[in-house]
Amino acid sequence: MERTCIIVGASHAAAQLAPSLRQEGWEGRIVVIGDEPRLPYHRPPLSKAYLLGDKQADDLLIRAADVYTRFNIEFRLGERVESIDRGDRTITLRSGEKLAYDKLALCTGTRVRTVTLPGSTLPGVHYLRNIADIDRIRGDVRTGGRAVIVGGGYIGLETAAVLTKLGMHTTVLEMAPRVLARVTAPQVSTFFERVHREEGVDVRTGIAVRGFEGTSRVEKVVCADGSSFDADLVIIGVGVMPNVELAAHANLATDNGILVDACARTADPDIVAAGDCTMHPSPYYGYIRLESVPNATEQAKSAAAALCGKEKPYAALPWFWSDQYDIKLQIAGLNQGYDEVVVRGDLRSDRSFCAFYLKDGRLIAADCVNRPQEFMFSKKLIAGQIVVSATQLADEAVPLKSLTEVAKVEN
Numbered sequence: 001m002e003r004t005c006i007i008v009g010a011s012h013a014a015a016q017l018a019p020s021l022r023q024e025g026w027e028g029r030i031v032v033i034g035d036e037p038r039l040p041y042h043r044p045p046l047s048k049a050y051l052l053g054d055k056q057a058d059d060l061l062i063r064a065a066d067v068y069t070r071f072n073i074e075f076r077l078g079e080r081v082e083s084i085d086r087g088d089r090t091i092t093l094r095s096g097e098k099l100a101y102d103k104l105a106l107c108t109g110t111r112v113r114t115v116t117l118p119g120s121t122l123p124g125v126h127y128l129r130n131i132a133d134i135d136r137i138r139g140d141v142r143t144g145g146r147a148v149i150v151g152g153g154y155i156g157l158e159t160a161a162v163l164t165k166l167g168m169h170t171t172v173l174e175m176a177p178r179v180l181a182r183v184t185a186p187q188v189s190t191f192f193e194r195v196h197r198e199e200g201v202d203v204r205t206g207i208a209v210r211g212f213e214g215t216s217r218v219e220k221v222v223c224a225d226g227s228s229f230d231a232d233l234v235i236i237g238v239g240v241m242p243n244v245e246l247a248a249h250a251n252l253a254t255d256n257g258i259l260v261d262a263c264a265r266t267a268d269p270d271i272v273a274a275g276d277c278t279m280h281p282s283p284y285y286g287y288i289r290l291e292s293v294p295n296a297t298e299q300a301k302s303a304a305a306a307l308c309g310k311e312k313p314y315a316a317l318p319w320f321w322s323d324q325y326d327i328k329l330q331i332a333g334l335n336q337g338y339d340e341v342v343v344r345g346d347l348r349s350d351r352s353f354c355a356f357y358l359k360d361g362r363l364i365a366a367d368c369v370n371r372p373q374e375f376m377f378s379k380k381l382i383a384g385q386i387v388v389s390a391t392q393l394a395d396e397a398v399p400l401k402s403l404t405e406v407a408k409v410e411n
Helices: 012-023 065-070 131-140 154-165 186-198 245-249 293-307 372-383 390-394 400-410
Strands: 004-008 029-034 073-077 081-085 090-093 098-100 103-106 110-112 125-127 146-150 169-174 202-205 209-213 220-223 228-230 233-236 240-242 271-273 278-282 286-288 319-324 327-333 340-345 353-359 362-369
Touching (some): 004 012, 012 293, 065 073, 154 169, 154 319, 353 372, 353 390, 362 372, 372 400
Parallel strands (some): 146 169, 169 202
Antiparallel strands (some): 090 098, 220 228, 327 362
């Protein structure tokens, strides 16, 4: 009898895992089940090129339909998996239909964190996660209109940049004392606040939203300090949550993600998980959960190998990016626990610099703004755990490339 691998979630991870299964030698059926009516697509451009109108939905596809056809990969789109029966090795769809599996991959991703504030369900109040969300937002965009974004994280700031370019008067409301407070040093937060204000965005920090007001649709955002902001469009961007419910109900271990090993295996030998929904070991940072396209792609390759009985541990250095105005921010590593920040360049006036994060004298992460070469060599320095001094990192006369080459000679 032909063996079947079911992949739950038509995500970035699924788009990689399915063809990788074929490349690893899987000869049975591959069935991908996704709750959206679309083939897997790139999500980072949603808040940028797609919202701006520079890309259409078909431009976002990770792979064209004929690629999946060539690999004999089946899709069940617009359907939702409700439960997993590990004993019978079946899944149940919302329709009640049961499907049997030999191997199962959970690529369930994340969902937006929602709020229950007064007026949060008014028309004109939006979240941003998928194509349908952006289509609704685009319907409320108008030149000269007023947009309020709740949350000063990467999604909030990227969206602010696009809405401003589209001619809207944009306000960003952030409850923390600074934007990007969870992910960057104060110096970098100050830089991004300055840039957005220079572009015309009204950035307010240390302000909590109390609710939304309006008759037939949102008209105003009301804050806890008594202030209010007129709004034709509101976007709430206060983070995401991993979709672990399927795994948890099937008695698979979860802890802010589905717990997997370095090969993306759960405790069940027939089930793997990959992407934003997983909590996995990193050789650099211990157990982590990443919201990252590179992570989803590389971890999916390890998961595919594991399903075919092979050991290909995932050990890539985390990296990310964000596009805002003329700024390309590239991030190497994770800066949790840093005790020193070293800046290369002038972030007070220029739009090109690097911020290096050190812990106990060792480089653990770097934020590189419009400096692709330094980003590339920062990744090598961090991954190679190469010893560098703060003085060397700060000195623009010392190329980072030379530091990686010295390490090669020493080794």
